[in-house]
Amino acid sequence: MLTTTLVSAAALCVVLQVTLFFRRQWRARRIREWVQAQRRIASFQYADSPEIDERLRLRAVENRRLKAAFGIDNSLTTSSPSTHKRFLQTSNGLLSGKGRSWEQLYRRAETFLKQETQDRARLPLAQTVRCMVLAVVLSDSFGVDPASIPRRDLVTVTEEINKQWMLSKCDPDGLAPSALLNATIASISRHMAPQVVARHGEGAPEEVLGLLMPQYETLWRVVLLTFATAYHHQPAAHPDAVQRTADVPACLGDPAREKEALKLAKEGLRLYPSNKHLYRAHAPSHASNLSSNPNPKPKSAPPLAADISTLHRHPSIWGPDALAFRPARFDGTSLTELQREAYVPFSVRPHRCPAGAGNGFGELMVLVLVCALGRGWWVADGEGSDGGVGLETDGDSEGFPGIEVREVRFEVRYEDLTLGRQVKVPMNGNAGEGCRGSSGHAGNPATKIGQLPTRTTPTWCSPRTFFRAHQLHQDGMAAIVRDDVSAPLATVRKTSSAMLCRLTLGALAAASVAKASFDRNLAYSSPSRRHPSLAVPLTHVSKRQTGDMFTPAEVNFTHGVASGDPYDDSVILWTRLSPTADSVASDMVPEGVVPIYDDAEGAPPSSKAACLEFKIGTDEALTNVVDQGRAYTTSDVDYTAKFEAGGLQPFTTYYYQFNVCDSDKASPLGRTKTIPAKTQKVDKNIRLAVYSCSNYPAGYFNAYGNPARKDSVDYVLHLGDYMYEYEPDSSLPDRNPSPNRETYSLYDYRARLGSYRTDADLQLSHGRFAWIPVWDDHEVANNAWRNGSSNSSGDDFRRRKQAAVRAYFEWMPLRQADLDDSLRIWRGFAFGTLFDLAMLDTRNYDRDLTVLNGLAGIGGNSAEVEKQVGWQNRTIMGFAQEAWLYGQLRESSARGAAWRVIGNQVIFSRMTLGILPGQLDKPFNRDQWDGYLANRDRVYRCLDEGRINNTVMLSGDSHASWVSDLAWLGERDYDEDTGRGAFGVELAGTAVTSSSPVGSTPKFAANLLSQWLVGQNPELQWQDLFYRGYFEMSIGYDAMHATFYGIPDVKKRSADEVVVARFQINNGENRLARNPTVGGGRAKSGALKNGRVDLF
């Protein structure tokens, strides 16, 4: 019995062993076959060894999305053998790179990174890596000096490429190349080295992109992920990963040492192959060649895809540590034959990437860039973040002190061949854990090989993923890293012992004045808490405080109250509680931080604080209080105070008041209103008063007071020139503001704003309505652009702008739109489903050179501007803002908001006098959108291509009124009588007080000139030069109305006003309503197309 049992057991064991053996054999065969099948797809053998033109076609069909998204025609997208040949030759030429110094490329990357980290406390990792890779590739292939490329151009290019890439995956149909991308590439191309231009010609942007894409787009993800893994996730598990590169860049050029270091790149290219799949179209005969695909698919089948990432990651090929980052696997002869076959980061012949063929370019580039990152951004003292080991450097590169990488989270995936689904392996923290976790996952996929997939559809892209990635990206935190980074939070934070020390001291000091709450006062973080030279460091302020407080008797609410930037649940409340009506002389902050300006004039800085409280409630008596708080203000912020009042209900009126802490010394009562919630249907028209150009010496601000007296609007928009910087020269004795000179210093701007805010009508308006303001040039200096103004440039201008921006944020009730972008004032508001409002900065943010002096191409620098006006890369807004605006418009239209209102500074429509030499229709004022033609075209293109309706542009700046249909002249037919062909309407208002372009010309004479202008400009329907004033809008779902008010005399304070003209815009018409002609055929002043105007 026992013998029988033993024999049976032995037999069973043998059977089992044999079964297992055969099963292993079977599995090994299956996996080999599968690898072969993938290679056959990559090499086009599945299609019976087709000729070159057929191979190109099979690839081009699947890459057509790249053609659509980027307009490129390169090796990867063309079906033409001659284009392919030409392109390969050019690529090989770039790769051969005679005279290339790898060490120099390393240094370029290092310099770039050092600059990036210089003034910034926090870096978006993915964005920085993308920009670095682009800068280095541009310098290597095109001889572009990275220092000559503005950083924003790098950001624009990389972001646009990313965006187009994502869109092409999600929505390839109907996708057009990005005009913004092309314009920026064109701008960068101007910095190409002359020998490159001589060799390749200047190259259209699409051609440059065609050459750039195979390099940049393949490199940056590999570089980012290899860096993050090698230096921050896995060093403890595999110290060799980093040590092998310890002598980079010195080893470059020495084949033996270089080979060691290159294993880091090889392992990076294994785990993070840039092309996770190589897509090919079905060929009629392919089925017979694919053992695992017995059923030919119909034409609509998903494309074939050689699954490179699974080839590189599957545990049956690479062993149980397949997902570990272990460069040692490339040591000596340790790769198995199967692994060698499966490792194809540069594809396989006959279309192997030229960067992987023999010259080692791809691997070297990855190595150099990863090492530049790693050695700069890794704590080299044995305590790398995430428990990494120390890096022994050769002493020539110190790393960048105080940089710490935080929150790099992503996961690696591979196809579980058994389950036919993806297995995700989180790589947070110590990657060793991630890998250990994976080995037991889903029944250990390494041990099972079932059916082998031969085609894969892209699984990662759904509109939701895209949206999420996009959202995160908007937050400035995201790495949109396709596929491998699914939790794309990657930032680099900069800390230093000095900073830590300051923080600790600050905290201690703050504790000593424990009851003081400075940080509720947002004035301290304006314009940017993240930029210490602009905001006031709270630690410093609190440290200086002696605990002495101003008594209620010592302080006053001299400048009234204000509210602004309403959201559906919060609003900004402003006041100033000061012991002095004057402004503070210096922005000197305690602890010896270098004062930017120090002015003998004005009130001296003080170590005493003033304490104030606010209350906001639903009734005038403030019995039903919804939010309240207290904070301190000091001389550091010119005694201004800004609170964000929260917990409010949408589209609701509130009352608010400030008082000196624990006293009944109170400010005037203010009234404000939240906006409707984004999805809310608005049950009554929303009314706005729209202003621009209030020059204090020119007259009284009656226009501000009238809507408050009539109580005729809900909110106030200000389009800029809220104040003027000029030396005062008023004929009215009480209208000369402080200081008695042109403003340059911080004191000057503060004092000027303070003087303006004593105007009774301005105070009335601020106290009754929530304002949404943007600046134009005079808040800084006349005809300002990115780097200068009419009478200041260089350092002078920079300091002036810095002072002006800081004072503006202190004194105006607006939010800091982006803490990482101190100059950003452009921002959006959603007024329920009725309209979206985009407030632009076409002036100070990033405007290219404008006309500083002179007009109509004559005088000053206008000849230079005249040369530039047609440049494709010219921008009035800066590319970041452009991208934002186009996104806002598309999003607004997609969400179904009835109207899109754009608050902008300068006139958008073309304006010609029709009398200029050369061309009759030449515009006369290049300081408005007429000087930025490509930017205007891009706006029109966005409206046109996105089929965006009901857009209304609001403009100021000109001191006159201009009402036009938005006509894309030269591109689309437009009928001036019916308005057919227009894209919307422009409402440009006159000044509150600033004088007319024709001075005090009598009305009949001014109207003659208006008539001439209306006659010369088909889209211009009404024009008036005579009146100062403002306009009101009443916005409903079916129609929008605009009423233009004229102030008969600004030289005296009065409530008098006249209705000068009225207009209607009907939903869906995209033009001014003709009832029966524009403006009802009647206006009080100016000139009205097809209408009558009162003589007096």
Ligand code: HEM
């Ligand atoms: C790490 C860097 C790189 C990687 C991982 C990589 C990867 C690849 C892969 C996988 C392909 C095959 C695509 C397919 O057939 O669908 C390819 C093709 C190609 N790559 Fe690269 N590439 C890199 C860098 C470069 C660079 C620097 C250049 C040019 C300067 C370049 C130019 C090309 C060209 C022209 C082709 C098409 C080859 C042909 O049609 O025969 N690549 N690359």
